Amino acid sequence: MGGGSAGWLSAGVIAAEHRIGSQAEQPFELVLIESPDVPTIGVGEGTWPSMRTTLQRIGLSETDFIRKCDASFKQGTWFRNWQTGDGDTYSHPFTVPADFADTNLAPHWLALADAPPFADAVTPQAALFADCLAPKQITTPEYASVVNYAYHLDAGKFADLLRRHCTGQLGVQHIKANVSRINSAGNGDIESVTTDRAGDIAGDLFIDCTGTKSLLVGEHFEIPFQSRQAHLFNDTALAAQVPYTEEDQAIQSCTHATAQTAGWIWDIGLPTRRGTGHVYSSAHISEDEATAQLLAYIRAIAGDEAAAGVAPRKIRFQPGHRREFWHRNCVAIGMSSGFIEPLEASALVMIELAAGMIADQLPATRDVMDIVAKRYNRKFLRHWNQIIEFLKLHYVLSARDDSPYWQDNRAAASIPEKLGEQLQLWRYRSPWHPDAEAVDDLFPTASYQYILYGMGFRTTPRHTGSHEQQRRRAAELFKKNAARAAQLQQAMPSNRELLNKVREFGFQKL
Numbered sequence: 001m002g003g004g005s006a007g008w009l010s011a012g013v014i015a016a017e018h019r020i021g022s023q024a025e026q027p028f029e030l031v032l033i034e035s036p037d038v039p040t041i042g043v044g045e046g047t048w049p050s051m052r053t054t055l056q057r058i059g060l061s062e063t064d065f066i067r068k069c070d071a072s073f074k075q076g077t078w079f080r081n082w083q084t085g086d087g088d089t090y091s092h093p094f095t096v097p098a099d100f101a102d103t104n105l106a107p108h109w110l111a112l113a114d115a116p117p118f119a120d121a122v123t124p125q126a127a128l129f130a131d132c133l134a135p136k137q138i139t140t141p142e143y144a145s146v147v148n149y150a151y152h153l154d155a156g157k158f159a160d161l162l163r164r165h166c167t168g169q170l171g172v173q174h175i176k177a178n179v180s181r182i183n184s185a186g187n188g189d190i191e192s193v194t195t196d197r198a199g200d201i202a203g204d205l206f207i208d209c210t211g212t213k214s215l216l217v218g219e220h221f222e223i224p225f226q227s228r229q230a231h232l233f234n235d236t237a238l239a240a241q242v243p244y245t246e247e248d249q250a251i252q253s254c255t256h257a258t259a260q261t262a263g264w265i266w267d268i269g270l271p272t273r274r275g276t277g278h279v280y281s282s283a284h285i286s287e288d289e290a291t292a293q294l295l296a297y298i299r300a301i302a303g304d305e306a307a308a309g310v311a312p313r314k315i316r317f318q319p320g321h322r323r324e325f326w327h328r329n330c331v332a333i334g335m336s337s338g339f340i341e342p343l344e345a346s347a348l349v350m351i352e353l354a355a356g357m358i359a360d361q362l363p364a365t366r367d368v369m370d371i372v373a374k375r376y377n378r379k380f381l382r383h384w385n386q387i388i389e390f391l392k393l394h395y396v397l398s399a400r401d402d403s404p405y406w407q408d409n410r411a412a413a414s415i416p417e418k419l420g421e422q423l424q425l426w427r428y429r430s431p432w433h434p435d436a437e438a439v440d441d442l443f444p445t446a447s448y449q450y451i452l453y454g455m456g457f458r459t460t461p462r463h464t465g466s467h468e469q470q471r472r473r474a475a476e477l478f479k480k481n482a483a484r485a486a487q488l489q490q491a492m493p494s495n496r497e498l499l500n501k502v503r504e505f506g507f508q509k510l
Contacts, residue, residue: 001179001193001216002209003034005155006334006351008162010207011172012058013355018362020171031173031201032166033193038211045268045275046074046255046345047150049094052143054352060165062142063506066499068161070154070270072251073495075125075135075147077344081259083455085400090117090454091129091254092344094148096446097122098477106430106449107461108474118453121478123147124485131489132250132269134498142507146488150345152255152268152275175201182220189329189366190216205369206330207358212317214336221327225338227320228384231392231416233281233408234263234341235319238294238312242274242302251495257343259398260293261285262405266342267301271499274301277312279341284405287314321384326373329366331358338384343394346387346442353383379440386442389419393448396423397455426452430459 001007011032018028055065065071076093083090097105105122109115119126125147128135135149166172177195185191192202208216217223229235252269263280278294291312299307321338325331333354339347357376363369395409396419408414415423422435431448452459493501 001033001206002211003032004159005348007032007034007209008159008166009351010209010333010355012162012166012170013054014359015166015170015172016058017359031175033175033177033179033195033201035178036176037178045152045155048345048349049148049150050349050352051150056143059169063502066502069157070272071151072270072499073135073253074150074152074255075128075253077255077257078129079257082394082398085259085402091119091126092447092450093119093123093125094150095123095125096444098481100446103473103477104430104432105474105477106453108471110459110461119450122481124481124488127485127489128492129254132253132495133492134253134495137493138498138501138505142509152270154270182216204329208330208332208336209334211335214332216330217322217327217332217336221330223322223324223327225320226323227318228340228388229319231388231414232319232340233283234279235317236282237277237279237315238291239277239315240310240312242276242298242306242310245302248496253495258297261403265294265297281405324377325380326376329369343391383442389416390443392416392419393451397457426459428460428462
């Protein structure tokens, strides 16, 4: 129930896994009900590398996806002004450090004199950021890579492509109608929904993709919303679309996140425009001040005329999530399950994970559904906690003292307990594989390393009798990484050059 990225991506993943309209003993039907009167918010424009696997899973061509969704390549995030507010920068690339499975380079990097930035030292990908270079070549097959990558995309065009693919190729039934009533079964489940144009529509499992209204899980079942604003203060976004100043202007190969006095500004490059916006805490800055900071940023990147033509769209949100995501025969996915600021672009990946688990573990019977629901709720509560802890890490490491916002972000009361414990441990040993709790942890320990050491965190090395062989191996990896970075800088096309070739020729099929 509900369209947009949440509804159509969920429908696509589930439909691709199950044979719709088959002649099996229990034929499978999937219906998506979408209101013709509710516009899609469409602010999620950043993805994780997992999106490549998801698009493959539902049978979409990467060439078609790039052409039809105004998509570009994203290789990570570049941060500015997060540590001191005085022009400091660091990178969080998607490619893990060299030989990460067997070698933890962080302690060896910490021991270097005059060390380059951590990301530059351990992966060649950071070298591609500054020159807006692509993660692959036109001869690289669809979804394959030279360095790890995800996408920036137009969320509205993405939902349209998914809708056409789901209805045309995967057998999803699409009903445009408004739901006027939710009808309960005798056992408390949802039996059906009543619509204004298609009558009653019954089902065994209902997926709530109705956005912040959360009509099924929130309004009907009254599952409480758990605010996480005590940890993450940002609750408002001003979103804008900024034209390029030149037709062939370079397209960024990473998200730019520039810290402000009470929030941060995102800046992503699509082939035809830049998506820009200011996420901030309304308790720490007024809307007028936040707007002024956004317009000042736009003037700096695109000029006075572009800034004068911008009318930012205001989006208010309550950072947090439902206390339960799967209740009886209903699951909340997307903004109906929760939402927090788009730092590190977790919104679409949570939809991917939710739809994937439902598709993989679709209950065979109603009794089994309760078991699956319990497992689902445990897993996704852990996912939400991991996201909140990881995002908070970006703030607690800051040394900025120029505003109450940054001071409040470092206050002990605002730091999740587990994150506080990890920071204590990481002062004496660098995060690595022993810190991973499960195979499906959202963030690899490499990501924690990129944020920690990008923002100047120091781990005091322990004297563990490290062998000379390990030190030589680390030195060899640093040297090889520098050579690989120089090689890729020469070999990789620019983002715009590759995207132009994709539109003209397309990628090779795997």
